[in-house]
Amino acid sequence: MSARSLLEIKDLRVTYGSGAAAVPAVRGVDLTLEAGSKLGVAGESGCGKSTLALALLRLLPASARIEGEVLLDGEDVLSMSWGRLRAVRWAGASIVFQGAMHSLNAVHRIGDQIAEPLLVHGRSTPAAARRRVGELLEHVGLPAARAAAYPHELSGGQRQRVMIAMALACDPRLIVADEPTTALDVMIQAQILRLIERLVAEESISLLMISHDLAVLADTCDRLAVMYAGRVVEEGPARAVYEAAAHPYGRALSSAFPRIGDLASRRAPRGLPGDPPDPADLPGGCAFHPRCAVAVDACTELDQELREAGAGHRAACVHVGSRTPGSTS
Amino acid sequence: MSTDTAVTTKTSTRSLLSARGLHVTFPGRRGAPPARAVDGVDLDIGAGEIVALVGESGCGKTTLARSLLGLVRPTSGTVSFDGRPLAYSSGALKAYRKRAQLVLQDPSGSLNPRHTVYDAVAEGLRIHGYAGDERAAVAGALARAGLRPPERFFLRYPHELSGGQRQRVVIAGALVLEPELIVADEPVASLDASVRGEILALLLRLRDELGLSALVVTHDLGLAWNIADRVAVMYLGRVVETGPVESVLTAPQHPYTRALLSVLPESEGAPVVLTGEPPDPSRIPSGCRFHARCQILASGEAAAVADLCRGENLPVLDGGGSRAVACHWVTGGTTS
């Protein structure tokens, strides 16, 4: 209690639109991220994970209504002034987006784009900024001379490195990475993940990483949260969630990418029947019940709260309490 | 053809599609040397066989897939389908395209946003002047692709469907012509993890039910493990290792295959992260094309064959079902 967490999300709710057309994207998320630790958020498209990431830095469009609290170092991001928010967006937390091609401005040299936050926030002179850009590029494994390149001259992996360099520019304490390796090759993905891991370790930055690939998250992060239909349905230590998921959705995600050599998955790809729920028209009860193989009658009526499923491991499933003998009420 | 040796595959003797000495070269832009995207590939796909073509982007796997479908004309070499070499007249190609179908990576992009699901699936039928009951054929294809009841989807537009449903529509559009071969280019790369397995299971089921052959182009080794019978690992325009999935993926021989497998999240042992991007197909190094990034050569383990690696070109691997690897270190150590 005494040591404050770096990031605390309390009952965060995000709704797009209003009135009858209101679409809940995030429906009450509580998450905590300690300084220097790595949290992975997994889920399929439309589960609200990207909305969550954007809400953390108040980057959502004006049509989105945000409720709850996002405490960054004890300070509520959602209620702070614009001036303070601008400072926080770079120095406190910065974000690495999914599509590196679209997030970089095609007509500016990458060096100028990396230097922009430094200059905008009045943190350095142009000459110092140029030096810092060189440092940053080398830090992410690109030659400093590449600062003069335009985004289209770089490969996908290199662009993602540039995005990371941009995120690092103002020495943030938290990096939010939204699908940083999606659409990259295995080898490039491995390079980027190693890079992120190294940077997080070296600079003791906290990481909130979002992906649909539970295997990648389990490999990189300390803790995992699985989101479904705008809620966290399972949360716990990365290994525990990946290898022994308590929620049927968590299990489906962890078996989606096979372990090579595991004969059970040979010629037997495992997926989840049905489609992700429409946020505008969520099923009643547990939102997962129409796709759930172990659903019981109660699931159609009763939505489940997160319950204890092991040490520091919680899951929102009706089977969790009954099946885990060690759990307390 | 020296295909069928005593290997542990259940590859049938008839090869449906076979490529021999395939080269595809694209002219270099503004004085740049030409890019040898596919640089000598032999590949056979047997009837009812699923072959995974694995490699990083830029290794030429997509170009190879396109040239097998006649969408790109090879610079040299031949593609034969059902024993006959492919003719490139428009009539012959049209006939071929009834029997071999393409499924692309991005289901959102491969459906015309202005066509309904019905139109998208019926497109192939209309092109080939299908004489039967179009509606029944479309409904049948949609049902086989797992969209049930099909009538519910007829009037939908692609943007009203989820990613997985779109890919099913694309697959239905390919199935409606009752092809013998499907070439799928990264069929699940842009889909969610939960949907991925369903689509792969669909491909597997189609093979079992309809005897469909498939070439699946992917960078995802897990996909190969999930559905393929045989895997061909491609690097810089060449197949560097090929063989049955079980043996290649559990006991990889080529340093490149080993590296690819080692970086998978749940693999044991130290990951071998190759530095840099795959090199440029317009400047293919002499000798073994992988030698500049080879971790075995760099570690000095392959010192005995280092000269060969740098100077001696490797033969084109046989396209059949047997286990083969194009590496001086591997072959030098075992055969000679």
Added chain:
Amino acid sequence: MTTAKKTEKKTETTKTTETTETTEAVGGTKAAKTSTTATSLVWQRRRASVARFWKQYRTHRAGLYGLAALALIALLAATAPLTVGADVQSVTEAPGTALESPSAEFPLGTDQFGRSLLGLLIWGARISLLVGLLAAALSVAIGTVVGIIAGHYGGWFSTVVMRITDWFLVMPTLVLAIVLATVMSRSMWTVVLAIGVTSWPTTARLVRAQTIAVESRPYIERATALGGGHGHVMSRHVLPNVMPLVLAQTTLCISTAILTEATLAFLGLGDPTVVSWGGMLQDAREAGAVSSGHWWYLAPPGLAIALVALAFTLCGRAVEAVLNPKLGVGR
């Protein structure tokens, strides 16, 4: 949505309804209802898309004003034979005296022959609108065909076609139209042709750019892999996707065409036997309306031209705003 697409769809419908002979009904489909549903399917879809278009169009206020103005003008022009009658043009049976000021009988006064200017204005709307619509349709049709073909085939063919387009583009349109109108016989059709063949290059350039953008989409490759030829790709994929652009371009082109028609008529190159707004302006100038201060002769046709041009532009902008973002959706 557009005539081209509709006819295409219609042939398709008949094709589907004809092929009702049933092979084996796969997947438990009832073959009996095939013919009826295939037709209603197309209709249902078309109605839905029109409804969707209108729902979005309604949100553009300026576009609604433009549409209302156009509807009013079109109504006046269409009912002109009933309200004013063809004999308003008659010089011999003019009801008033020359150059009367506005009065209760002639709300806009009379011209130098004593004809009612209000009547002429309403009658002139017919020619102005007709020429504007026909010329715009011709120009956009040429532009679309050239654009799609140049964009689809690419290579040297495209280069040659686009050079020709550029040549037309840098040519002063008005001068070319004047030359054409001068050398050909004087009739409304000459004016339509003169405007049509001189103003297509802008559309061609736009359509070509859009064609190239559409052709890079994966569904084009899918269509090719399905066995579709050039004609199939151009008619089934490129055309429907450039259609919104073409439609918006047409509405915008109409106002230009009306202005050009007025200019040609003003310069005395129109059909002298029919009354048009440009022609009225020319008559006013010849009658010395400028120097003698007969504003009622000069202002109404000018304002009418401006109003119609504005109305079409407003509609065009709204149509563009509704249809073109959709092109971006797939990107």
